[in-house]
Amino acid sequence: xxxxxxxxxxxxxxxxxxxxRDIDDGNAEVWPVxxxxxxxRGNGYVVGITGSPGAGKSTIVDQLIxxxxxxxxxxxVLSVDPSSPFTGGxxxxxxxxxxxHATDKDVFIRSMATRGAFGGLSRSTKSSINVLDAMxxxxxxxxxxxxxxxxxxxxxxxxxxxxxxxxxxxxxxxxIKAGVMEIADIYVVNKADLDGAEKAANYLTxxxxxxxxxxxxxxxxxxxxxxxxxxxxxxPELLDAIKQHARFGPSFDQxxxxxxxxxxxxxxxxxxxxxxxxxxxxxxxxxxSMMGKSVDAIANGDxxxxxxxxxxxxxxxxxx
Amino acid sequence: xxxxxxxxxxxxxxxxxxxxRDIDDGNAEVWPVxxxxxxxRGNGYVVGITGSPGAGKSTIVDQLIxxxxxxxxxxxVLSVDPSSPFTGGxxxxxxxxxxxHATDKDVFIRSMATRGAFGGLSRSTKSSINVLDAMxxxxxxxxxxxxxxxxxxxxxxxxxxxxxxxxxxxxxxxxIKAGVMEIADIYVVNKADLDGAEKAANYLTxxxxxxxxxxxxxxxxxxxxxxxxxxxxxxPELLDAIKQHARFGPSFDQxxxxxxxxxxxxxxxxxxxxxxxxxxxxxxxxxxSMMGKSVDAIANGDxxxxxxxxxxxxxxxxxx
Numbered sequence: 001x002x003x004x005x006x007x008x009x010x011x012x013x014x015x016x017x018x019x020x021r022d023i024d025d026g027n028a029e030v031w032p033v034x035x036x037x038x039x040x041r042g043n044g045y046v047v048g049i050t051g052s053p054g055a056g057k058s059t060i061v062d063q064l065i066x067x068x069x070x071x072x073x074x075x076x077v078l079s080v081d082p083s084s085p086f087t088g089g090x091x092x093x094x095x096x097x098x099x100x101h102a103t104d105k106d107v108f109i110r111s112m113a114t115r116g117a118f119g120g121l122s123r124s125t126k127s128s129i130n131v132l133d134a135m136x137x138x139x140x141x142x143x144x145x146x147x148x149x150x151x152x153x154x155x156x157x158x159x160x161x162x163x164x165x166x167x168x169x170x171x172x173x174x175x176i177k178a179g180v181m182e183i184a185d186i187y188v189v190n191k192a193d194l195d196g197a198e199k200a201a202n203y204l205t206x207x208x209x210x211x212x213x214x215x216x217x218x219x220x221x222x223x224x225x226x227x228x229x230x231x232x233x234x235x236p237e238l239l240d241a242i243k244q245h246a247r248f249g250p251s252f253d254q255x256x257x258x259x260x261x262x263x264x265x266x267x268x269x270x271x272x273x274x275x276x277x278x279x280x281x282x283x284x285x286x287x288x289s290m291m292g293k294s295v296d297a298i299a300n301g302d303x304x305x306x307x308x309x310x311x312x313x314x315x316x317x318x319x320x
Numbered sequence: 321x322x323x324x325x326x327x328x329x330x331x332x333x334x335x336x337x338x339x340x341r342d343i344d345d346g347n348a349e350v351w352p353v354x355x356x357x358x359x360x361r362g363n364g365y366v367v368g369i370t371g372s373p374g375a376g377k378s379t380i381v382d383q384l385i386x387x388x389x390x391x392x393x394x395x396x397v398l399s400v401d402p403s404s405p406f407t408g409g410x411x412x413x414x415x416x417x418x419x420x421h422a423t424d425k426d427v428f429i430r431s432m433a434t435r436g437a438f439g440g441l442s443r444s445t446k447s448s449i450n451v452l453d454a455m456x457x458x459x460x461x462x463x464x465x466x467x468x469x470x471x472x473x474x475x476x477x478x479x480x481x482x483x484x485x486x487x488x489x490x491x492x493x494x495x496i497k498a499g500v501m502e503i504a505d506i507y508v509v510n511k512a513d514l515d516g517a518e519k520a521a522n523y524l525t526x527x528x529x530x531x532x533x534x535x536x537x538x539x540x541x542x543x544x545x546x547x548x549x550x551x552x553x554x555x556p557e558l559l560d561a562i563k564q565h566a567r568f569g570p571s572f573d574q575x576x577x578x579x580x581x582x583x584x585x586x587x588x589x590x591x592x593x594x595x596x597x598x599x600x601x602x603x604x605x606x607x608x609s610m611m612g613k614s615v616d617a618i619a620n621g622d623x624x625x626x627x628x629x630x631x632x633x634x635x636x637x638x639x640x
Contacts, residue, residue, distance in 0.1 A: 276629055
């Protein structure tokens with residue numbers, strides 16, 4: 001086994017930190033280490049937290065950390081922010097909100113921000129989850145910024161996915177989109193003290209009622225919880241809901257858990273193929289300065305992006 | 321020239337509709353048509369509109385359409401919603417808000433929702449913009465849902481990008497992320513009548529002041545506009561700002577416009593390569609049922625996603 005993998009499994013924080021940074025940087029040297037670690041994953045339970053900016057996700061994560069630590073659980077926390085590399089991260093706030101856990105050696109908090117020309121954030125996040133799992137963390141919390149497709153992909157693979165909704169302003173609660181609703185195992189309306197919180201909760205409940213046929217029988221029906229994260233109100237209930245959901249799947253149907261696991265593997269594999277293939281192609285094209293020639297040809301009106309992309313792909317495929 | 325391309329250039333709405341639907345469906349037969357149309361793009365001015373869900377983007381788009389129609393301009397409008405394919409689009413609202421233009425033949429409104437296993441939304445959106453441009457539309461408005469990386473990629477290539485911000489709730493205006501700030505040419509604080517609107521505007525202005533070195537000299541400094549879209553307040557000023565920005569680049573520096581155009585082409589080409597390459601690979605893997613075998617091997621603990629992805633990529637590259 002690779003020396004780095006041994007150290008991560010032994011729980012060495014500095015080695016794990018460097019590994020996650022290397023994953024985030026897209027450093028190809030991490031691959032043999034990740035292969036070793038994959039077989040040593042423990043039973044870390046992955047909780048994904050998503051929702052609009054300003055919904056209060058970081059505060060909820062902070063409170064969940066607090067309660068799980070009270071129970072003696074160890075934690076890994078990944079904060080995923082695809083938009084940050086432009087100028088280096090969230091402007092303010094998020095990291096500060098979790099500051100009180102910074103000195104707790106059983107809480108390992110890292111930010112992911114990978115954003116190469118061709119993406120790769122989802123692959124990096126999943127690899128980092130595997131690292132935290134191999135370190136032996138009991139819970140791995142993955143918080144994302146925004147509600148784009150990247151985020152849906154990332155948190156959609158968690159064991160339990162929480163969608164956090166701010167109090168509705170007017171009719172705008174309608175802006176909660178179908179894709180996000182599909183991945184939610186638990187809804188949280190945060191800032192329950194504000195106007196519009198009840199409206200938001202009622203709307204979500206009504207949406208779930210519309211789909212009631214889907215939730216009949218032995219199917220998990222996402223609860224809608226009211227929370228005031230800054231006051232720590234409703235957080236124990238949220239933790240209970242997470243634990244209920246964790247017990248739910250396997251309790252009624254072994255096939256359910258197996259199918260969920262297979263789907264997760266399939267998604268992870270598809271993503272790795274995608275990201276790696278693009279990296280290979282990019283390296284080939286960059287190496288031959290082919291991109292610049294094609295861009296010039298298009299700019300001068302001698303060609304178009306459809307013709308040039310076919311040409312470059314053809315060359316790449318024949319170079320192997 | 322392809323018959324379909326001729327009809328699109330002639331402005332045939334049904335042909336253009338079918339073409340955009342085919343683009344959205346990832347139908348490869350559209351490629352020869354898109355090549356023909358690329359050379360026949362006009363001078364359609366592309367305005368991107370993004371911002372958090374609930375910020376009121378659709379209402380702003382609706383009002384912009386109204387004012388541009390008053391000026392006799394023709395319009396194409398693309399509503400981009402990557403999360404919709406799960407259950408078929410926004411739950412309510414967005415389409416309804418633009419309904420009053422539905423019978424206006426000079427306003428061509430379409431939704432994009434492409435979301436194959438391997439993405440492709442950005443490529444589809446750019447191809448659809450090219451179609452609207454070839455139809456001769458004066459303005460092309462592209463509205464996105466959410467603030468994920470997909471959205472940043474899509475609207476970041478517009479000639480003018482508007483970032484819409486809802487009134488700040490508490491400190492949560494901080495949740496406006498750096499990546500989104502990088503792409504904004506104009507900020508709009510919508511719902512200016514609500515509490516927190518001024519706070520949001522002050523925050524944005526302060527953020528821009530912090531970066532004042534960046535905005536010294538002949539550089540466009542994004543204005544922060546207060547708008548009440550439902551009351552049509554501030555919309556003429558927004559339109560003025562768009563026009564000022566359109567005149568700004570070329571006015572002081574021809575190189576500015578040229579470099580911007582080259583960067584746009586480069587991004588478009590990179591995306592097309594990425595999406596097409598993945599499609600080729602996916603077709604190869606699906607055809608050989610290789611994915612299922614790899615997933616089983618990983619699930620049984622006989623392999624890991626890192627090894628299997630390398631193996632499948634290797635096979636694909638050697639199959640060509």
